[in-house]
Ligand code: IPE
């Protein structure tokens with residue numbers, strides 16, 4: 001069994017979900033934002049240490065203005081709705097990404113929720129908003145060099161300078177809606193993540209499928225560059241058999 005501590009999700013497919021139903025794209029975003037709470041509760045029940053959800057990428061700024069406005073509004077509504085649940089579930093909440101362009105009321109809400117949940121010791125929930133994996137690495141390098149000028153930077157320094165280093169490496173990256181790409185999400189943290197792509201579009205995703213994916217991934221063997229446990233056992237067995245043969249043959 002492999003331990004799954006940090007799960008990241010690319011919540012994709014809202015637009016296609018709406019299109020299938022002959023509805024405008026924003027309808028998919030509305031439905032999609034409603035499922036987030038169920039997945040967060042499920043992550044709490046599953047005792048995950050960290051959950052990072054991709055809500056808006058640095059590349060999503062090139063979408064139509066109206067769609068961006070809807071996504072901003074939905075973020076605010078989500079935060080208003082979830083505020084109580086976050087505290088009730090002992091969740092430590094943070095936004096990762098550049099939120100300077102969000103409305104003042106949303107920024108205030110974010111800072112209040114981050115502050116009041118900062119003492120929570122349960123799930124570390126991050127919402128990646130206006131987030132880019134490359135931007136995060138560049139920010140990490142710059143913030144390190146600012147504090148340590150003229151010093152060579154190490155992998156450990158970058159890891160410790162990320163937006164939320166306490167979440168650690170991603171163990172499992174899930175992407176809904178069938179596309180098999182990372183789209184600039186948690187590039188540094190996913191270097192050894194298990195990947196899981198499901199056809200289910202985000203508004204149809206639910207806790208049953210989430211738990212099933214977690215269970216399946218826990219059964220995967222994660223080798224991190226070493227040989228398989230089974231392979232080394234096979235090797236040891238073959239070696240022992242050879243040695244036994246050599247002894248009984250008198251060699
Ligand atoms: C994911 O759904 C939400 C965001 C990227 C903000 P999409 O809006 O990308 O939905 P599709 O991929 O077009 O179906």
Ligand code: IPE
Nearest residue numbers: 010011012054055056057183
């Ligand atoms: C990735 O989805 C970003 C989020 C889910 C927030 P996109 O729909 O933007 O990704 P691409 O453009 O298809 O790779």
Ligand code: MG
Nearest residue numbers: 012013014015
């Ligand atoms: Mg998409």
